[in-house]
Amino acid sequence: MARQKTGIVELDAMLHGGFLERDAVMVAGSAGTGKTTLALQHLVNGITKFGEPGIYLTFEQLPDQIYRDAENFGWDLRKLEQQDKFRLVCTSPDLLLEPDGTGQLLDSSIKEIQPRRMVIDSLNHLEMYLPRGGDMRKEAYRILNYVKTKGISPLAIWETQQSAGQAFSVTDVGMSFLVDCILLLKFVEIESAMRKALVIMKMRGSDHEKELKEYAITPQGFRIQGGFSEYEGVMSGIPHKVASEKFVDMFRTASDKHKNATSH
Numbered sequence: 609m610a611r612q613k614t615g616i617v618e619l620d621a622m623l624h625g626g627f628l629e630r631d632a633v634m635v636a637g638s639a640g641t642g643k644t645t646l647a648l649q650h651l652v653n654g655i656t657k658f659g660e661p662g663i664y665l666t667f668e669q670l671p672d673q674i675y676r677d678a679e680n681f682g683w684d685l686r687k688l689e690q691q692d693k694f695r696l697v698c699t700s701p702d703l704l705l706e707p708d709g710t711g712q713l714l715d716s717s718i719k720e721i722q723p724r725r726m727v728i729d730s731l732n733h734l735e736m737y738l739p740r741g742g743d744m745r746k747e748a749y750r751i752l753n754y755v756k757t758k759g760i761s762p763l764a765i766w767e768t769q770q771s772a773g774q775a776f777s778v779t780d781v782g783m784s785f786l787v788d789c790i791l792l793l794k795f796v797e798i799e800s801a802m803r804k805a806l807v808i809m810k811m812r813g814s815d816h817e818k819e820l821k822e823y824a825i826t827p828q829g830f831r832i833q834g835g836f837s838e839y840e841g842v843m844s845g846i847p848h849k850v851a852s853e854k855f856v857d858m859f860r861t862a863s864d865k866h867k868n869a870t871s872h
């Protein structure tokens with residue numbers, strides 16, 4: 609099966625080689641978890657490592673801000689744009705929602721750079737502009753399909769509300785059937801520290817890593833670190849050490865006490 613690598617080595621390993629080509633991917637997570645960074649890195653790596661041009665479609669930020677933020681990670685988007693390998697499309701969602709709006713907005717960029725990857729940042733912004741009575745899932749489905757039929761793999765960002773005990777709400781579940789693969793990014797509080805966890809929630813037609821992994825946003829971008837295997841309940845927001853680990857801790861404490869007692 610053809611795989612599309614993110615270029616983030618540990619993430620590609622979690623995905624058993626990468627996303628399946630043309631699959632619609634959703635990167636879901638609460639504000640500030642690093643969704644934009646991950647999405648940009650996927651595009652930039654696609655261009656620089658795998659020869660796959662990409663479009664970044666955003667309703668979110670001003671263009672200058674995106675160029676600047678990317679530059680801070682060492683990604684020169686302007687250069688890639690001059691080389692016709694990248695396009696930043698900043699627009700208001702209502703244009704995209706018009707009949708034929710998707711084509712009008714994207715077709716010239718598609719012709720110019722022959723993209724294989726596209727990021728949509730974010731579906732929530734699209735939802736905000738939806739006319740009363742509009743069907744968000746239908747619109748999102750239409751747009752994702754349009755992109756797919758052009759031979760482009762879409763990666764859509766979905767901002768979730770982080771609340772204790774729940775990482776994915778009913779609305780999120782409603783959106784999730786639209787896509788083939790979901791990466792969930794989540795803040796977790798463990799022993800008074802805020803840490804970040806990533807999990808592959810689903811991947812149609814492929815096996816994948818099921819465990820949670822810790823990650824960080826570094827000056828070089830997204831970096832996956834270890835697992836959370838010594839903790840249970842990280843997803844629910846109430847992490848606690850697993851029983852075996854507690855036992856090891858108790859044993860260690862007991863043996864330390866013993867050592868201290870015998871050394872005096």
Ligand SMILES: Nc1ncnc2c1ncn2[C@@H]1O[C@H](COP(=O)(O)OP(=O)(O)OP(=O)(O)O)[C@@H](O)[C@H]1O
Pocket residue numbers: 637638639640641642643644645646680681767825826827828
């Ligand atoms: N150059 C950098 N070096 C290190 N860390 C950075 C850098 N730029 C951003 N970050 C960290 O990454 C975090 C999230 O970035 P990002 O914008 O990708 O998240 P997001 O999920 O898209 O947020 P939002 O929901 O606001 O759109 C920032 O809050 C910051 O902690």
Ligand SMILES: [Mg+2]
Pocket residue numbers: 643644645
């Ligand atoms: Mg963002």
